[in-house]
Amino acid sequence: MNRIESFRAGINSSTSSFRQIAQRYLAIFLLLQISVAGAIPVGTVTTVAGNGTTGYSGDGGIATNATLNAPNGIAMDALGNIYFADSYNNYVRKVAASTGIISTIAGTGGAGSGGDGGLATSAQLNWPSGVALDSLGDLYIAEHGGHRIRKVSAATGVISTVAGNGNAGFGGDAGPATAAKINAPIHLAFDSADNLYIADWGNNRIRKVTNGVIQTVAGNSGSGGSVADGQLATSYKLAAPRDVQVDRLGNLYIAEEHRIRKVAVESGIISTVAGNDTYGFNGDGLATNSSLAYPSGITLDGRGNIYIADYYNHRVRKVSIDTGLISTVAGNGTGTYSGDGIPAISSSLKFPASLVLDVSGNLYISDMFNERIRMVNLGAGSSSASTPTAPQSISVTAGAQQITLSFSAPASTGGAAIDSYTVSCTGGGITKTATGSTSPLVITGLTAGVQYSCSVTAHNVAGDSVASTSVVATAGSSTTAPSAPQSVTVVPGTQQATLSFLAPATNGGAVIDSYTASCTDGGVTKTATGTTSPLVVTGLTAGVQYSCSVTAHNSAGSSTASTSVNVTPSALVTAPSAPQSVTVVPGIQQATLSFSAPATNGGAAIDSYTVSCTGGGITKTVTGTTSPLIVTGLTAGVQYSCSVTAHNSAGSSTATAGVSVTPSPSPSVGAEAVFYCAEALYSPVFNARAATVSSSDGKYFMRSYPSGWILGVTTDGVGFYFIPPSGSLTYLDTLANVSNAYCKPYGLGM
DSSP states (O other): OOHHHHHHHHHHTSOHHHHHHHHHHHHHHHHHHHHSTTSSOTTBEEEEEOOSOBSOBOTTSBGGGOBBSOEEEEEEOTTOOEEEEEGGGTEEEEEOTTTOBEEEEEOOSSBSOOOTTSBGGGSOBSSEEEEEEOTTOOEEEEETTTTEEEEEOTTTOBEEEEEOOSOOSOBOTTSBGGGSBOOSOOOEEEOTTOOEEEEEGGGTEEEEEETTEEEEEEOOSOSSSOOOTTSBTTSSOOSOOOEEEEOTTOOEEEEETTEEEEEOTTTOBEEEEEOOSOBSOOOSEEGGGOOBSOOOEEEEOTTOOEEEEEGGGTEEEEEOTTTOEEEEEEOOSSOSOOOSSSBGGGSOOSOEEEEEEOTTSEEEEEEGGGTEEEEEEOSOSGGGOOOOOOOEEEEEEEEBTEEEEEEEOOSOOTTSOOOEEEEEEEETTEEEEEEESSSOEEEOSOOTTOEEEEEEEEEETTEEOOOOOOEEEEOBOOOOOOOOOEEEEEEEEBTEEEEEEEOOSOOTTSOOOEEEEEEEOSSOEEEEEESSSOEEEEOOOTTOOEEEEEEEEETTEEOOOOOOEEEOOBOOOOOOOOOEEEEEEEEBTEEEEEEEOOSOOTTSOOOEEEEEEEETTEEEEEEESSSOEEEESOOTTOOEEEEEEEEETTEEOOOOOOEEEOOBOOOOTTOOEEEOOSSOSSOTTTTSOOOEEEOTTSSEEEEEOTTSOEEEEETTSOEEEEEOTTSOOEEEEEGGGOOSSOOOEEEEOO
């Protein structure tokens, strides 16, 4: 029996009160064991939060006694405190590293997105799915159900919205992130400059928020599949991205359906690092030949190895940066629970959703439907390496508002590979940095004529070296044309094209003052100039393919053109022509207008027609989708001029020529009328005057004739009836359809 098992056995044999005290110390003991290399055997799985029961309880107590409900996104701060989205409970909870105590830091349990400007613990969350921390320790929460990204201030505990307006959809790029539409975001990440990246799952995109402005850095519109390897990441859609992570160099790693993708920071080109885009599990081997099943979470260690939460395979996989091979580090694929203290690869996970690594090589797993946060000691952290010594042989070359530092590797790597170098230059009260994997490194954006002091640090899995010896240089003032704009995409429009792009990698030592977008069909070129993305090129010919590119301009001149993108504009839509063949039939206080479709629909479907009748200083209208249309509420005896317009997506047509109509009055009980019949089908005395009789319900009026028959018309003027002397009301036809016995009222009171 090991130390942990002995301690647990002692607790179980104690009194209830002692057990409560001892369990608290056990939590502290376990966390201390986690922090001591080798205390928990390498490759062994254990639980750090959740008792496996679905629910919400345990705040203020030991995390392993708490109940959870679908824990999802997980993050860790510099002190080792664990934060996770208790998704179905609509909370974000924290496990303190020093005590093992669990608490709630955001959410009330109700589903909603209210409470901005107040304490996070008094605010509602709507299906929180992802969490991430910036360099200040502020916590960011992805609301999968609320279509927002929320922020909890580490200093005040106050919550606010930093991205998304709460409406599911896509929109708002190049504008304020809080006004943009996002769609069911899942996970989040930050780069070293505190830029926020969002896995915008429902939009098939990765979005980036910099200084409050949102843009798309991977994914686009499209149907079926996802963007192909070797293409710009923004050239086509992603397949439902669930997670995004950023390495030290700024490269993006994206978990999408059955693949892990990488977007190179310098080129914006996308590639596959794991998965063959086939659902399933086909064992370990070359990562790009492996089958994955909706991977939902990824994390990277200090060497660049990739860890994957292979969700539907109930496993955690690792892709080696050295060999490109994939292996299983946790989970046996059964989707059950098999207990702790056993080898991780023999244990059962149930839909692992999110991952995070600490500096000691411990991997934390959101074991979603086992209702636990699990931990596996991988033995790959700082316990097996030390920081490197400083880089050597530093030299410096000044350029146009930039400085280039060259250097050689440290004398000692600390027992682990150097994965990056960082150059820092300080002058004029400002520090600029650049990070890369090899010498030399160039720092841009410096002020001409200012003297800078520069140094280099090396980084491995254990951390950063001390800074190298400083060198001094003065940034030059000469400028060159900028490099070409990057990540150019195009969206077709009506006889136009909208080009979006990112700034050049280098501005040539001077501020970029304008961009020019050019589109050519091989003969005619159209351009548009502006200071920001996007630019709209107008005046293009519908149905013709254009090749478009963008150039950047500074005081030294224009860049080379960007990579070209092709686009075919759509046709211009105009309002339709007027409807045709308009006729009108008067009715009782109404008019019925019939018409045929316009000669041209303007390039878009007719979505409605509107009839207008004007008379006596009043206009009445009615709208519908087909002929005829009936205008009601007209005044009897007043002459009206009526016309018709057609409408499509571009607007309304001109009105047809007016046709005149005078509505008849509504008959009243007791009135008399003379009826003229084209043919006396039922009686030879239809044209005789007769006394008026009324129906008991007032819905029609009738006249009796010497023959004993009764002629009647409904009060709305559309029914034609006869009543034989001995029978009940017999409906013959509507007035509009009676051809051989057509009658109409000539006047009242005669």
